[in-house]
Amino acid sequence: MERKKITKGFWIKLVSIPILMFFFAFALVPIYEVLCEITGFNGTTGRVEAEQQYQVNEERLVTVSFFASTMPGFPVQFGPKVNSIEVVPGKFYTVSYVAKNNTDEIVFGQAIPSVAPTDAALHFKKLECFCFVRQAFKPHEEVEMALRFVIEPEMEERIKDVSLSYNFFKLDS
């Protein structure tokens, strides 16, 4: 019996697998983003464009705690004005964070939010946040930055405590 001859189609199929898998690695980036948005994985918070009316149960209370941290080498003091508040799911609240630039130069930064537990992140919606855009801190100036949010009543009843944390990263401009 003769040995098989290797066809061109075989090579094309074989070589296309690693090439496709290379691009698959890059495709994982948008897939991951969509997955985080759908599941709230990694504490990704949602956003609402306008104040909506929700079914409100005044009896139900959830404690929201606020945390702040900065990356090493970020020269701005940053923290929440109040450490925690009690909220009724379905109502909008405004809280603020305070930041003070201690240097003689203008500092640019970007805040990255994260909500825990993950199941709550899905229902934590922000109307307005200083984390939507990059911030410029003028030298020795203290600023108050606002945050307006709602916790959707669809959030599971068993969740009584939600924490929101921000981490400030330095930007070059």
Added chain:
Amino acid sequence: MSTISAVAAHDDHHGPEKGLLRWVKTTNHKDIGTLYLWFAFSMLLLGGAFAMGIRAELLHPGLQLMDPQFFNQLTTMHGLIMVFGAIMPAFVGLANWLIPMMVGAPDMALPRLNNWSFWVLPFAGAILLSTFFMEGGAPAFGWTFYAPLSTTFAPDSTDFFIFAIHLLGFSSIMGAINIIATVLNMKAPEMRLMDMPLFVWTWLITSFLLIGAMPVLAGAVTMMLTDRNFGTAFFDATGGGDPVMFQHIFWFFGHPEVYIMILPAFGVISHILPTFARKPLFGYASMVYATASIAFLSYIVWAHHMFLTGMPVAGELYFMYATMLIAVPTGVKVFNWVATIWKGSMTFETPMLWALSFVILFTIGGFSGLMLGIVPADIQYHDTYFVVAHFHYVLVTGALWGIIAAVFYWLPKWTGKMYNETLGKVHFWWAMISVNVVFFPQHFLGLAGMPRRIPDYSLQFADFNYISSIGGFAFGLSFVLFAYIVVDCIRNGKPADSRPWYSAKGLEWTLSSPAPYHSFNTPPTRAEILEESQHS
């Protein structure tokens, strides 16, 4: 007329080229297999030397020999060199030597590509190692190179590391393509897929893991490269990226990678146990299906390396159960091996000793892997020495044990000489005892809470670290004896028969020892294939 006979004569006597250039230009699968194996062995010694440095620093608590930054460079390079420089090339070397002979093919399907696949490696290795001499030192972020440690906070030499990983990955992918083409197209026409020996089967499946997983690693390091140099933000939170995503992409490659390093060893063991138990392999077909199932499952369990990244409970449950599921096909293999030797007429030549200890010690590593796969337990074990003990049991007494077993088993076929059996047994017991002295106490260290990748530790860990280091030096020294045995075999060994192991099955044993430079120019017949089949 005279021209034709001259050409024919040339074909008949075509042998290796004279001189050193033979090794540079060779397209012969046996030469390239030899090159791979020697390269892997030299990298093993180098990676082992790094490990000796690590164990020397950990001999006593406190900092004695090196600053922590250099210690981190050693742990990082030890991991990278052992994974990409020693274990993977050693298995590709075994594949080069054995697969064409086992399937009755004259050579690999792509001999020139084969030459290139090998010669990329020394350059990639040199680039990786040269980072030690650069400003800021070698990469010190661990072999898993998590972002942002490897992007924002890494030394400039990281770009050389990235290039080296690209080259190593390229070499593996080319090697895998070559193996798939060889197995599927070059095997003897009379050989059916389910006639193939298990080493061929496990390597075929491993090749599919390689071409699926290595390009994802290439993608991950490419993203690192553009993050570091071209202003992208794949893993940078300020730009909308996410460092946790790096771990997902890395482990999407990383988990198949661990099976890339163990499946060929499964194949080797499935050859050695039947030979020395004088029984056919138990459950050949289930071995093939179990290997394929392990390969498939390896793609869908990656996040069990990431239970502490803050995953939803549903995700943790899924990855935990999927991980547990891998124990089923792996269990099938282990029970098949036990059934193979059950009531066999066993003798304990050196390859058999390595194979038997593989089954026992690899299973210990498998069990500690199951413990790590349990989410609530993993929260305790994560990033401790328990993890170090686990993956050394599966990689040293698993993958490396399989390689050493294969070297002793096929050395007579490769060299035409017999190694010194007494020295082989001394070496085995030396390595077998010392490897357990190194790694078994590390389970206890991990359970007691000692973190991995640290140059210093609190006093309560001192005793076990001392034992582990002493075992480490003894284990390291055993490889000097290993090198001596192999060189002694090549130089002074007694001539070996074409079938040096009584009742060994396989087409490679039908060739003379040493195997002729060119083999199976005419494919074996169906009768020969069935006669040499491991199972039946």
